[in-house]
Amino acid sequence: MHKIKYIFFLFLAAGCICYSPAAAQDDLMGLLEEEEEAKPEKVRNTWKSTRVINAQSSEQLAKGVLDFRILHRFGFINSGFEEVFGLDQATIRLGFDYGVTPWFTVGLGRSTFKKELDGLIKLKPIWQTKGSRNFPFSVTLVAGMTMNTMKWDDPERKNYFTSKLGYYYEAIIARRFSEGISLQLSPIVIHRNLVDSLTDEHDLWALGIGTRIKLSKRVSVNFDYFMLKPGRTADLYTNPLSIGFDIETGGHVFQVHFTNATGMNERAFITETTGDWTKGDIHFGFNISRVFTIGSRKAKS
Secondary structure (H helix, E strand, O other), rough: HHHHHHHHHHHHHHHHHHHHHHHHHHHHHHHHHHHHHHOOEEOOOOOOOOOOOOOEEOOOOOEEEEEEEEEEEEEEEHHHHHHHHHHHOOEEEEEEEEEEEEEEEEEEEEHHHHHHHEEEEEEEEEEEEOOOEEEOEEEEEEEEEEOOOOOOOOOOOOOOHHHHHEEEEEEEEEEEOOEEEEEEEEEEEEEOOOOOOOOOOOOOOOEEEEEEEOOOOOOEEEEEEEOOOHHHHHHOOOEEEEEEEEEEEEOOOEEEEEEEEOOOHHHHHHOOOOOOOOHHHOEEEEEEEEEEEEOHHHHHO
């Protein structure tokens, strides 16, 4: 009887040694898998660039990445053969954007249009996520300032430095619906300290829309449009409409586009667009983006 009990306890101990660690390991792996599934994954590459065309996109630069951007517009194509359909004319903006963190970008630019300086900060507090805890869209906030550096029209009168300044505040609500389709809505308010006439307004509201449709691995068609709130300023100007293609080539993103807007910062292209698509007031242009990593690879990651 004692031998049977002894053999029984030996088998029981062997079973505990053989199976308990395996069962515990299986339970541990299951918990890790559940935790991994529960962790939300950020949706990235909603856009290939920080701009749709004219409009800011919801995309942010990675930490430590510097984006050098050249925006170029030729003249209106309806200027005729003498101006080589606008190719004899040019408007340019040079800009630098820098990713301080994955959710915080700063930027600075200079345009030949009105010799204007502009700066911005761009925050992304809400990300679109997927997985077991998904969130359907992202929210990006942009605040910027512009400064006209042209000489005063009448230097003899009393002029104020603040008259050269303008401001804008924008919220970008974006969603990547699939690998090939993205959409964003961007309400924006613009304030100008000095306007051209009494019929113009200091404050202007507009609603922007941007879309991206992927055509291939490296090519997409983009569209952005801003509708001005009806009012005195809206009666003076036209709504900016831009259509173009993103072409990704390694470290470059090359954008070819057509637009009725001459200016290339928010104050300029939203509040001072005069071109009419139906009359051929269309600029052919391109944007070139080249990114550089500043600092160590460890800082980037």
